[in-house]
Amino acid sequence: MTTSYTFSSQLYIDGRRTDASSDARIVVRNPATEETIAEVPEASPVDARRAVEAARRAFDEGPWPRMKPSERAAVLLRMAEEMERRLPELVAVNMAEAGSVRPLAETLQTLVPVAHLRDMAERVMPAFAWERPMEGTAAPGVGNAQGMVRREPFGVCALIAAYNFPFFLSMMKAIPALAAGCTAVLKPAPQTPLESLLLGDFADAAGLPPGVLNIVTGGVEAGRELTTHPLVDLVSFTGSDTVGRTVYAQAAASMKKVVLECGGKSANIVRADADLDGAVRSSLAGITTHAGQGCSLLTRTLVHESVHDEFVGLLGAGLAAVRVGDPADATTTMGPLISEAQRDKVEKLIRVGEEEGARLACGGRRPAGLGKGYFMEPTLFLDVDNSMTIARTEFFGPVGVVIPFGSDEEAVRIANDSPYGLSGGIWSADTTTAHSLASRIRAGGVTINGGSAGVNPRAAFGGYKQSGLGREWGEFGLSEYLQTKTVSWAAR
Template structure:
């Protein structure tokens, strides 16, 4: 696989990069090890200063880096700018809160006495260099939500970014260098996927985190398991979006469109399966389809564009294959379903809505990574919950209801890492993020996320 910037709006190769050779890769791994040996002893005040400086620099670079992101992976530039701004806020959140999140914990005095100790507490210590294998769809945010807590905890970071966003990856390395982090604290490794196993097996690497596809997660987890190294995995999602009779249907339809086509539909936590009670199905469907048809598809550098191209030609082909399979098996095409005309050689696809989905269709079980929505009509809450859970994934979920009993049942029964009511799933530094089933394990963000790559140490004194 080549490491290159290829503009998805045109298909043009803009710039190519050489993969790191064995000697340079080894040098960088040693730098990460040596940096950790000293950086782990920096106090929270110094770590806070460095991360705030990095946040300030990113804020200054907002427009420039947003255009780089759009050039490399195709999201509308307004969304790229919002992603970068979110990174700034989250870096500041961790800079200001990490010390409290990682403060020593003291058990109940009675338990200390019962253990025979005069004093006992728990301390969070850094593990060491952490390898981050990151995807292209949120090329800034996916990295920062790992890097900010990991660096505040005293770890060092090694970034293996997706091969189609090399300029964004190199920018992130330069960002932390310009902020004043010691050499080796955060490095970008321009390597292909074949080199990941060697890095992960290297004894200088303490742990790994991956956001990406299920096959990639399975590969990294098996290697790390063989090496007995900690991993956090955030994999695919096929999030349900339940609309029940007490919902504000017009608002649900409005939010549903954004929830489905954010990032050109290429988001693990984008709503993908719209499960609608028969009492409001017709009303919701009419409003949803009308709004999907009205979306502006076009040049992602245009501030008015709402849906840009998919990130790759193969990604569009995969999406087309799912739609064609569903239509061949009897699905109803309510809008879209084609490549739009007049947009040149880019990898565009129309916002699409399919209804009449049945279990034998591939789209019923496979993740749709693009602006394609599937609609399901259900007679009651039991059927809605069963349909929502009929998926190998369990990342997040959305429920639209004003009924307290329905709310409690959804919290208790939905198989997902999050349940969002009357709003769209979104990640925030304050809340744990991650999934169950084939959506992965472990958590990012919040106090849970910063502790994932810590040595949770019991200290006991007689």
């Protein structure tokens, strides 16, 4: 069944829809059919500047930062209710612009971020320590004093999201920013702007004050304006580590706070005593979920040499059963890459893998019979050394590598021998040893035997090393958008 959807083709600035300053447009294509599904404004630096100025006025003069947390929470809950009412529309837009298969579109892409919004308003904000009294005695010779330590909104935030999970990533930035009392300018990725534009509708329906949330659709120039504008206090970016370093450098000139989530090449360790069926399902998901376009996917599988051949046989059978095609087809289990440029990048890396001596066990080509759409076969490389490009570079495509190991020490060494450190996995019947190994993995999150289902809002999401700075989700994400102030007075 097809669900219709609508969206605005205007920017959202200062609480109203508005045209861009030029006629430049961004063409949005369905990656499964290559058809144009929308055209949206390409915001210029002038438009981005207008949005920043609106956010600045709303922060300095408007009610939002000065509301009680409970009052802000009530507005966020109204936003959640409106999102829930329009979930079928969000799902339809996500399938059309991001190429998600329906089960993914209905869960992680849409319903999960709404659940995070509810969790923030219902659990995190009421229990958060917005202020607390200073405790203990003063230092010798200083005298007695009393005071409070307050958590206050950071200010104007530039929120720059990636294309792979457009609504989810926009929400993971907007939720804590708004909950903290900040004001924001959101710039979605140019490939997938439509779901983020709908946030303007939800803000209006909930009664969010003008200027608190602004949405501009644009490319590099608009992004640079947001990361360098002197009125912006904080920048939150999700994307490649290459662009993340550029954002970090641009923000440094005015000493903005920067929160970065920049991808990974995460290792999935399969010990000799692992449940191979479960481990295979985990590695299969790491390769095929959203056609491999996920920063925390486990795409580097480290398998104990004693079970290597059995594991590879099971994984190969699983990959052979993947049905690649249009997400609108209910039988499809893996959709397309986002664009022709991304598919070209993946194909180039596959050729590099073969040139460096890795063995292409399956896939590596465009699927037969799909003349339109940016599709790739699920692909697996064997005989991989961890020094190879394909073991160190994030594909952002449906490609996995398998690397054998002989001991736990070797597995930890290989897992940590990466410029990234976003996530990881360990499969073992010996959970005590698995917990010990997890503590040695240099990554922001490690699952044991599959971890918990879903994306838990009580978790802290973020990475070590070049995977980024800061944390997202729940109270950990909220804290990134808050300044800490001490107010003290003389004791009497």
